[in-house]
Amino acid sequence: MPTSTKYDLIVIGSGAAGIIAAIVAARNKKRVVILEKLSQIASKLKATGGGRCNLTNTLSNEEFMNRFGRDGRFMQDALKAFDHTKLVSFLEEIGIETHAPDGFRIFPTSHSSATIIEGLKKELANLGVEILCNQKVTRLLSTGKHIDGVRTQSDTFLAPNVIVATGGLGYPTLGAEGDGYNLASELGHKVTDLSPAMMPLKTKESWVANCRADTIAKVELRVDLKKHKKLRAKGDLIFTKSGIRGPVVLDFAREITPLLKKYAEVPVLLNLTKGKNEEQIREHFKKMLLDENIKSVGELVKTLLPEALAYELCKLAKIDPNEKYKKIEGKKRDKLISLLTWTPLTITGHDGFKMAMITRGGISLKEINPKTMQSKLIDGLYFCGEVMNLDGPCGGYNLQWSFSSGYLAGQLLR
Secondary structure (H helix, E strand, O other): OOEEOOOOEEEEOOOHHHHHHHHHHHHOOOOEEEEOOOOOOOHHHHHHHHHOOOOEEOOOHHHHHHOOHHHHHHHHHHHHHOOHHHHHHHHHHOOOOEEOOOOOEEEEOOOOHHHHHHHHHHHHHHHOOEEEOOOOEEEEEEEOOEEEEEEEOOOEEEOOOEEEOOOOOOOHHHOOOOHHHHHHHHOOOOEOOOEEEOOOEEEOOOHHHHHOOOEEEEEEEEEOOHHHOOOEEEEEEEEOOOEEEOHHHHHHHHHHHHHHHHOOOEEEEEEOOOOOOHHHHHHHHHHHOOOOOOOEHHHHHOOOOOHHHHHHHHHHOOOOOOOEHHHOOHHHHHHHHHHHHOEEEEEEEOOHHHHOOEEEOOEOHHHEOOOOOEEOOOEOEEEOHHHEOOOOOOOOHHHHHHHHHHHHHOOOOO
16 A cells, blocks of 8 residues: 655645645644545635635634634634734735625625635645545544544545545535544544534524525524523524525524434524514504505515515404505404514524535544644644534634635644
8 A cells, every 4th residue: 555754744625724724834834744535626616615714804813702602712713813804904915805795794795715725725735735636534543542543445644634624514516425423433532412503594484485585684582492592693584395494494403403403493583574573563553654655564564674574473463454554353363463573483494505505513622622623633734614513503604714714734743
């Protein structure tokens, strides 16, 4: 079996985390090889943001960490080393211009992931980083508490440093198979429960299929389970043929999918009226009823919501949308206003990892040094990106985390 002994660092995986780690190490005069199991590098990066590549965002490091929840502090050293300002500077240095058209999300000015990939490829080539595709790593080689290299399906590669940057289980069509989890667990690392995240959700209610034409802005979505009432999110929502999607759903799916493992169904409540409470909706109706052109209940609710959704909520309240509001009995009015304040839905499932953009769960953070990304169990073994048990909402969070953790891992300790 051919054996290579010339490398200082082996990087497993060629996503954002792996590439930036390789670049950093190579700039520090390390001999680096990237092992990629697919026929080309950066396949998942190419698909990021629908190909537009939302790289990061303009939040402060403190607020950025907060958006990741209770484990967000783990990122402190990585962000200090390479936050969004340093990422933008790095990209500019290798010839990639970026901007934030909405003042928050940062994109390449080309709005094409191809620009990012070509720039990174060029830098890898300039630094002499070797890239070997069609090399699936099957085992990490370790003697005692030190990493020695890796074994692939056809070769053995030796190095005193190995970075696992294999990503998660999302987008299996782009090569995601959970390789990193298996490799790490074989050396004693704990892998937490894994759930698909950042994806559409399915509902029990079929009426949602009648409301597919419009995006509902500023929706608040919260879980209606006693033990999980603190779980909530805000953002734009889109009804689909079988459920819900949109930014707020993509963000909130990371909270819902683990619950679906515990419960057959997860009840949620949606405020579809931009945060209005019952009293505010009643006041709104009183003002609207002064308009002589507004007579029916449907016309009244349409002042708050798109027509299709307005009519569906009337039906849920057992009200004819064409009926005059003043002729409706009090109980039905109360029911309608209650539905407009908090519309109930029941989440029943999802399409699994094949539709998931990221993975919730991963290699336990307790076994990784946040100052270096090195394993606490095996010297010379590092982790970065999605393979670790840390995930954030959509909006450039997860890609920035990949770059930051990869940058820190690439510094190496030996």
